[in-house]
Amino acid sequence: MFDHLLVLDIVAGAIRRVDLDGAVHTVVADAGPAPDGIIRDPKSDRIYWTLMGQPHQDGSVSDFSDRNGGIRSARTDGSDQAVVLNEGVITTGKQLDIDPAGGSLYWGDREGGRVSRSKLDGSELTDLVVRPRETNTGLVGIDDQCVGVAVDPAAGQLYWTQKGPAKGGTGRIFRAGMDVPAGEAADTRTDVEVLWSELPEPIDLWIDSSSATLYWTDRGAEPRGNTLNRAPLPAVGELGETPTILAHGFAEAIGLAVDTEAGVAYVTALDGTVRAVPIRPDAPPERLVVSVPGSAFTGIVGVTS
Template identity: 70%
Template sequence: MFNHLLVLDIAGGAVRRIDLDGTVSTVVAETGSAPDGIVHDPAGDRIYWTLMGRPRRGESEADFTERNGGLRSARVDGADVTTVVADGDITTGKQLAIADGFLYWCDREGGRVSRSRFDGTDLTDLIVTKRDPATGLVAIDDQCVGIAVDSAAGLLYWTQKGPSKGDAGRIFRAGIDIPDGETAESRTDIETLWSGLPEPIDLWIDAASDTLFWTDRGAAPRGNTLNSAQVPASGTATRTPTILADGFAEAIGLAVDTDAGIGYVTALDGTVRAVPTRSDAPTERVVASVPGSAFTGIVGIGS
């Protein structure tokens, strides 16, 4: 079970520790530009986080198409901050996952799902989406955001959120490894599991129960929600997702404590909310609310 939470504060460029009683402290004061996804490796007792990088200025919305994202690491107490993947080797680092000695992440404006070892070596693109031949940019429908890995089944899952509040989001599944004779651009094993979602962001898979959880920052009533659905067998129809909680102010990060039956959701208003994921779990509550912060990635640290 989780002892405490670590969350990324994109407004403050920091890693915050949030105890389950709501106490907030700072673990890493300077993460680098626009931190988004965070994971914990218990074996090495280190945390890893992605950076979206610096946006272009002068746009009506932040433009992260410039390739200057990266990946950092530190001990779980915040000491020994190191660079794992150099700034510029990722376009826009988003959610991060760990499986079998590898880090997996989505690169939004890069239109990629990638992985590397914990030291940044063996950096490999597993999925590369299409680009506009005229601009060389990835279309917004094909930008990858959230990721979850089921290493026992050899499968990875990812979201492509689509336009803001656009009801064009999708969740995909493919094998962890590229099929023989294929490339990251030409894979034929990609399945679309759900489409027409408001704006799916981060994923979490409970492989023991074959349940997928995700946040969605789209428009109400289906957006700004925490959702769950049974993972379908290959070639079978997907079930309509269940909304576990709603009313978030731009829901982003997700960490599920499967032992406790609680999903922890971050939002851009600087809140962390605990949501029951099964009937015998505690009732929903706000764990912390930090004015002036904007929370993205979250990871639970076990006792």
Template identity: 45%
Template sequence: MGQPSPDGWTKAGSIQRCNIDGSNLTTILFAGEKTHTPKQLVIASKAKKLYWCDREGMRVMRCNLDGSNVETLVQNGDVENLEHRKDYLRWCIGIQVDEAAGYVYWTQKGPPKGGKGRIFRCLLEPEGDREIETLFDGLPEPIDLELDLREQYIYWTDRGDVPYGNTVNRAKIPARGEKTMHEILVRKLHEGIGLALDERDKSMYITDLLGGVYRADLDGKNEAVLFPDMGTLTGIALAHLEAGI
């Protein structure tokens, strides 16, 4: 993310990659190079593109897997404008891509505990101007996103105030122009951030800023604490390897 300063986070965020075992660490976007404070990442495997949200950059972005051909898909403000960078309503956080349907989804968290969080989507490759669709608004503070494309659900963490925040939520992915209701699956997180779905085993994994790692079924049942205190945790990802998870 870079470094904090009196004027917010400095433009020093970078994106790196490595092997699963942590070896061969490589920076593909260097500090301050074409992105500001990158947050959740997702790979579009068919197009071989990396997508991310740039928080104080107020952008939805993508590039090739080697860091080349950086593009801005959505721009909510001027990154050189301090007032824009301080405006929580402009901040983009979580992101997911549905390549088959041709959509990118993202969250804008709004002010802390503010009840002004929103979830959006737009076409990856529109024929004309990129039309942005608001799927949900008035959320406490939505953060990371996941998609279950097999069952057509969108999931997200929310780090806002209880009773609706510090939760994991899901809703049916709406058709274009349709509105759907969402449900709360997991409650009482401590600043819930990271989320990863395991569609094979029908489970989800969650992290929070107090260092908890949790597991639950995809419907929120059978919640369990795997690790209670691992420091300050943000994102989480899941990989099925040949020898197991």
């Protein structure tokens, strides 16, 4: 079971330790510009987190279209910090996942319109999914921006979200193989499946491979938005069934960490909260773990003792 949680505070650019009793400590005071996704390697007890980078300002419009994202790592106590991918190697680092046995990281690059992979040291950087760019702007359209990522190494499957515009109701969840098919390219691969569509704004993904179940957070408008969702993984060639909403009423739900042993899912939101949600009938009731005014929490990962 989780001993404590590590969450990213995008306002402060920091990594916070959140104990399950609600105590909060800072483990990394300067995590870099706009930290967004975090994962832990259980083999080395290191954490890896993505950076969205510095926003591009054009008059009153601010976005993350400049290519200045990156990935960093540290021990779970915040020591021994290292750069995995220098800022500028990717555009906008979002949620990420890890294949510990394969020694690889997988992440979404939102404005880059990509899902990519590298070794834990940043080597062997490979694009697995590349979405088209608009001819008039040269940018990736908002419906093709990749956000959440999860891998199921046992099944050899890669899942990712494309959330679409805010409150747009055009979010989708996709699946493809963890490798680009032989003889194909990342931008034209033929094994891509759309599993769910017309979702509010799907963000972070988490797979329970033991029960073939997918969990995800969703921003967007009520009643289906700002929720924690669960659904069975569909068979190849089939669409996903209507998800079960496990919790709702989040203030911009983002990160997700699921403790299957405890039967609890932890969800972060941009109002600086972490909520614990039961995923089994015998689990403790839903509760607010912590609320930190002035913070905005993005990625979250559970740490076992």
